[in-house]
Amino acid sequence: MVSLVYLLAIFWQLASQKNVQKKLIKYASYFLVSILIILHFKTTINAVERMSDRRAIxxxxxxxxxxxxxxxxxxxxxxxxxxxxxxxxxxxxxKLGFLQPGLVKSKNIQDIAGERQTNLIYGYFDTVNQIDNRTYVANGWAILPERNEVADGVILTYENTEGEDIIFKLINQRMPRPSVREYFDNSVYLDSGWQKSFTVEEIPQGGVKLKAWAFDTETGKAFLLNKTQI
Structure with a gap:
């Protein structure tokens, strides 16, 4: 912007010559308007990107x-x-009805389980790795294809003796998954990865079926990811 001031001074000096004054003023105006449009365009792009990040948070x-x-x-x-x-x-x-959807009231995931569309992929529960005698790390990726966005959260559940899937962990942090972005050819899914550690005290002892669910906060529904870990 500082350089524009010097350019204006040069143009004004040349403009003192009557035969070129009108042309210089005309071209200088076009030049300045073009610069302002470019700067405004770049600022708008940056603002839109920040709005998208803010929405995700x-x-x-x-x-x-x-x-x-x-x-x-x-x-x-x-x-x-x-x-x-x-x-x-x-x-x-x-209770007053100001939260839409309302708070989740049960640890049983079936109370908020959404109906999966067979032609859509909501993500994968990739692996569960044992870190030490007490700690495990689960990871995968999750998206909401109907909204064309990454999942707002990922819920981990374990299956109890009655066959019910019980919520025990919520994951709200995201990780880059370039492979998912490339597979769908959609940059929106870059940060669809998730990872979470948990301890043996948080789940029943013995062989336990673990599942992961993509959580949609706009509907309050959870959608089962592909693959179950034991």
């Missing part, structure tokens, strides 16, 4: 809020103060 935070009664000790609720006031406020707002 807000939806991930909403996933934490909707699961506040089911996964009360999840890391996304850790703040400088106790999350208890937030939990009380959220439940009051939910």
């Amino acid at each position: 807000l939806l991930q935070s909403k996933a934490c809020l909707l699961m506040i009664n089911v996964v009360p000790q999840d890391e996304c609720l850790v703040t400088k103060r106790s999350p208890e006031p937030l939990r009380k406020t959220a439940n009051i707002l939910d």
Whole structure:
């Protein structure tokens, strides 16, 4: 922008010659307008990208809020103060009907399970790796194809003795998965990866079936990912 000031000074000096004054003013105006349009265009692109990032953060935070009664000790609720006031406020707002969809009230995933469309892929529960005697790490990727976005959250469940899938973990952080972006030829799915550690105390002892679900905070529904881990 500073260089434009010097250019204007040069143009003005040349413009003192009457025979070129009109042409210089005309071309200088075109030049300045073009520069302003380019700068405005770049600023707009940057603003749109930031809006998209902000939306993703807000939806991930909403996933934490909707699961506040089911996964009360999840890391996304850790703040400088106790999350208890937030939990009380959220439940009051939910009872008054201000939260749409409402808070998840049961650890049984079937209460919020959405119907999968057979022609759509919601993601994969890739692996569960044992880190030590107490700790495991699960990973995969999850998307919401109807919305053309990554999942707002990923829910991990274990199957109890009655065959029910019980919620025990919420994942609201994302990781880059270039392979998913390339497979769908869609840059929106770049950050569809997820990873989470858990301990043996969080699941029943013995062989346990683990499943992962893509969580949609706009509908309050969870969609089963492909593959089950044991």
